[in-house]
Amino acid sequence: MATETEIKLRINPSDMDRLVAHPLFERYSSQQWQTRELLNAYYDTRQGDLAAAQVALRIRRDGEQFIQTLKSKGASVAGLSERNEWDWSIDEGSLVMSHLDDSCWPESLRDLDKQQLKELFRTDFTRKSIELAWTHAGVPTRVEVALDRGKVSTAAGEEEISELELELREGNPATLLELALQLAADIALMPCDISKAERGYRLLQADSFDLHIRPARLAVGQDIDSAFAALLQEQLAASQRLAEQYRHTGQWKLLQGWFDQLSGMRALLGSMGQVVPRKTSRELRLALDALLADWQPRLQAGLESRKARDEAAGLFAVELQQTRWGLFSLDLALWLHERRWQAARNKRMIRQAQAxxxxxxxxxxxxxxxxxxxxxxxxxxxxxxxxxxxxxxxxxxxxxxxxxxxxxxxxxxxxxxxxxxxxxxxxxxxxxxxxxxxxxxxxxxxxxxxxxx
CATH class of the missing domain: 1.20.120 (Four Helix Bundle (Hemerythrin (Met), subunit A))
Structure with missing residues (x-):
């Protein structure tokens, strides 16, 4: 079993060539981009038992190789996703059931008849990849960069794949966020932790996409500092999933939910007094203020006009062609990951944070x-x-x-x-x-x- 640490970002297809030519890749790699076709079949029961257990099972064809993979959903923390993954080389494109034993198979699926597993959908795409290597703050760092372009195909329809994945092979996880921020400053990148498998299930059943984020764990006796961080992380994750689903469906209530998460994040950042020194969150608050100032009038107009609600989807598409939403999301993720507000506190502030x-x-x-x-x-x-x-x-x-x-x-x-x-x-x-x-x-x-x- 291996554990992946990665960031997944949606990119506008028209920006792919610009991203490939980004000077950061030339600076940190002596290799050339490698291109290959990856053909993937995803398996589940007709009832979606694997999806309900939050695992994905696929067979990938990479050239003449066949690889069977079982992935868990894992967790996404401050923009970084961690997932458990089991890979097996197999001789041909058929499931090898003997690999799906107790060492990897979820307990909740123990009684499942594996003969019910059938191909439900495909994700076929071209992957351009390159490995970056450098020393960051004295730490050897290796990151695999993958640009995926293709489609998810189901009996119910198709969806475009246009993604950038940054996977940490060696080094500090915060380095992934820093690298993503440097790229997002020049090219619109939208943090998006929805997997290709989730896209397939969403096409098969529209309401299968889970908007619910694992709630922040808060308890009596917990210090206010950790409670603040947990709440802000929850709202950031929720805003990203709402943005992705609104981009996909254009449903008005999802845009309202996204705006509410922005308002909630702004309220949290403005409520902490000396626990979170204002100078440490200034840039984040300014970014949120700009987003809220643009989108509140549009939400107000949409409450009064069907025409305004219909037009909002186009305006949101324009938003995602700009850099500010991705930059804000990544900036906040890094701020949370490194607990940057803590560095500017004196002893009195630290005592307040421990209340x-x-x-x-x-x-x-x-x-x-x-x-x-x-x-x-x-x-x-x-x-x-x-x-x-x-x-x-x-x-x-x-x-x-x-x-x-x-x-x-x-x-x-x-x-x-x-x-x-x-x-x-x-x-x-x-x-x-x-x-x-x-x-x-x-x-x-x-x-x-x-x-x-």
Whole structure:
């Protein structure tokens, strides 16, 4: 068994030649690009038992070689994907069932009749690859670069493959992110951890694509520093999957979800006080502000107009032809991976970062709910937009509070606050006033203002 550490990035097909000619490849490699055809058949039961167990089984033809591979879904952390992989050379293009034994076969599939495994779809593509080698910060580093161009083919349809994969062979995982950032500064690259197998299943069954990200693990007694990092990582991962699925389907609710994740990340970065010194997150906040400033009016227009909703998909395609979304995603991934906010802290800041989550959270919510002063806006609901950043900070942490704080009624409070926040996207002042009345009268809201719980 081997473990892959890689970054997968979507690239516009028209940019492939520019990427091949990027000077970084000439600087770090003495080789020429190698080109080969890779023909892949993916196997599963008709019911998708392997997909449900989060494994993929394929046979790849590479020239005259046949390779049978079993891959687990693995985990994606701060933009870096790690997957377990088992490879076997086989004599021909038929499954060798004896390889699929207890050493690799998932326990959940123990009782599966392997004779039910059939070819479900294909991914056939041309791969251009090159190996880079250099010394980075004193550490020998080797990275395999692969550019894949082809298609996923199923009985239900086809989808284009246009991807860049950077796989770490030796060195520090952060080096992959740094390399990707240098490339993304010149060419639009979209972090995208969807595998080729997932693309095939998505074509066969549209709702098979899992938008749900493994939730951040938060607990009473956990320090606020690690809670912040886990929440931000969860939102970054969710934003990337939502962006990919919206690009694929154009469904309006996915764009709304993507925008909500951007708002949540901005709220998190703006809520931490001295735990996350502002100078360490300045560039990230500026990038988010630019994205939000462009996309909030489009979301508002889409709530009022079907035409605007239809046009949004084209605008998003234009967004992905630019570099800023990919750059932001990779920059934040590296910032999280290296915990860059920690380097600028003094001893007092470090002590604050070590505070238990529940204690920090109660104080934060008390101070922020009091500062909102929603009672005053009942007479001037039109002015509530000035408080949107603070309202979003309260929302992102209230979601955490209902799982961490021992308080009753926070689900109702959160629901009322979400409705109030949604009213900011509309021009219906009566609806906004009604939402203000509801939240001000809410018992959970009053408790938060009083003591944070």
């Amino acid at each position: 238990p989550l529940e204690r920090w959270l109660a104080r934060f919510l008390r101070e922020e709910t009091q500062a909102l002063g929603l009672e005053a806006y009942k007479l001037k609901p039109f002015a509530l937009g000035d408080q949107q950043p603070r309202l979003e900070r309260v929302l992102v942490w209230l979601e955490v509070a209902r799982h961490v704080l021992a308080a009753e009624g926070l689900d109702d409070t959160l629901g009322a606050l979400r409705k109030l926040h949604a009213s900011l996207m509309l021009n219906d002042m009566q609806a906004r006033a009604d939402c203000l009345d509801a939240i001000v009268a809410d018992r959970g809201w009053k408790a938060l203002m009083r003591d944070g719980s």
